[in-house]
Amino acid sequence: MKNRMILLSVLLVVSKLIAQEQIITPNEAVSLALENNYGIKLANNQLEVAKNNANILNSGYLPKVTGSAGATYNIDNTEAEFSNGSVTVLNGAESSRYNASVSLNYILFDGLGRSYDYKQLKERYQLTELQARETIENTIFQLFTVYYSVAQLKENNSAIQQTLEISKDRLVRAQYQFDYGQSTKLNVLNAEVDINNDSINLINVKQQLINFKRDLNVVFGNALTTDFDVDTTINFDVLYDKEALFESAKNRNISLMQIEKNITISGYDIKSGKSAYLPTIGLTGTYGWNKNNNNAASFLAVSTNTGISGGVNLSWNLFDGGSTITRVKNAKINLENQQLQKEQLLASLQRDFNNAWDDYQNKLSIYKIQEDNIVTSQNNFDRTQEKFKTGQINSIEFRQAQLNLLNAELSRNQAKYQAKLSELLLLQLSGELLNVKF
Known part of the structure; x- marks a missing residue:
């Protein structure tokens, strides 16, 4: 055991010397x-x-693509008078509106x-x-x-x-x-x-x-x-x-x-x-969805709309100071x-x-x-x-x-x-x- 320890010590010293000589x-x-x-x-x-x-x-x-969405909830006290003379009074009438859309904006030409x-x-x-x-x-x-x-x-x-x-x-x-x-x-x-x-x-x-x-x-x-x-x-x-x-x-x-x-x-x-x-010429486009849940005083109880809209716009900065x-x-x-x-x-x-x-x-x-x-x-x-x-x-x-x-x-x-x-x-x-x- 003692000889092994001595041999190990010698090897460590030699290894250290070799490393130092790099x-x-x-x-x-x-x-x-x-x-x-x-x-x-x-x-x-x-x-x-x-x-x-x-x-x-x-x-x-x-292009730039933007998504948007929204929701609105209403509780209204409504007094509605119709053309035939009848009157409707609603307390705590509930209604809601929902919408979502995806819009695209792209510049076709910017000079x-x-x-x-x-x-x-x-x-x-x-x-x-x-x-x-x-x-x-x-x-x-x-x-x-x-x-x-x-x-x-x-x-x-x-x-x-x-x-x-x-x-x-x-x-x-x-x-x-x-x-x-x-x-x-x-x-x-x-x-x-x-x-x-x-x-x-x-x-x-x-x-x-x-x-x-x-x-x-x-x-x-x-x-x-x-x-x-x-x-x-x-x-x-x-x-x-x-x-x-x-x-x-x-x-x-x-x-x-x-x-x-x-x-x-x-x-x-x-x-x-x-x-x-x-000038700058741009292209815009939107796909939208809207839904309305109306209260009893409205002519339509529920309406849902979907559609696509697009357009081209031109802007020309004639003078910027x-x-x-x-x-x-x-x-x-x-x-x-x-x-x-x-x-x-x-x-x-x-x-x-x-x-x-x-x-x-x-x-x-x-x-x-x-x-x-x-x-x-x-x-x-x-x-x-x-x-x-x-x-x-x-x-x-x-x-x-x-x-x-x-x-x-x-x-x-x-x-x-x-x-x-x-x-x-x-x-x-x-x-x-x-x-x-x-």
Whole structure:
């Protein structure tokens, strides 16, 4: 029994360690965000509302059918005098009336107003689709901003951990040298100070890593309940064509597509406003049933009527005080504003695209330089370490070489992920972010 408990405990520990080593790849991160992110869920719900609004049931094309029914009960005191001179007096005479009807109202023609309104609803649905796509693009970019921050901190953590191990080894060496009278206590104290500094740096980066993992899980909609890790592999193998990307930006940039959709909606708004200049023709129809139970003073004791009635009506608002004229004028101004915003957006897009392209190229070059700098710093540190072991240099020079290597690694890590984020921003401006396989 005791052995079983020990085995169970070991299995639980191993399972926990395996769970903690779960690595979330970029593709898995995107899938988690698309499925669980709260902002994307809200955008999808708004899209459903727009889809409902663009339905034929909200178009005004279908007729209105109304049912009504009623009942009346009377108790009257009646004194009736007939033409022959006789008089009838009734106290508490009862009578009742019942009715029911079904009415239909249908607009045959309204100046094509509902046609343009229905087209507007469909365009607004497509606009909401674009807005949902914009939310997804922004969420994906936010996701990788945090994701790559976690990756950078993970690599920083490894670099600082390695620096700390080297400092610990240096302390052991300094202590031996002091014990055997080969160096002063100062070297030991310097090594201890460096270990403390490296330990503090490691504690800080570990806490930052924990915090950014929490931020990343929020982007995931808190879908992950166990610890996780991220992939630090970055590829820059894709060769982009600047002109092709800019052509894609002019056709697929999400902000530009939205302004074009607003221009279309404004055009329909003008036509819908002008429809008020034309008459409205409507069709009405009613099927009714009426029954009267009269008191004794009435000529008829009971009467029942059923029938169908129908008609066509026309209404023409010849002058509404100028509100239609004002609405059409304002709609035309709004259309002009949308077209001006498109021109302004095109100018801004060209500037932003060129800035993003240059920024990407520069950061990619900086990353490559930092990669070369790592090789140089590593060679310098290896040589310095050999000289330090043979006593050719002091601990201060060794520490400087150690810090140079660490700073080179931290700078390389920062350059790598900044270059990747610059690439993603360029793709977002070009409307190609969602077409990338991460």
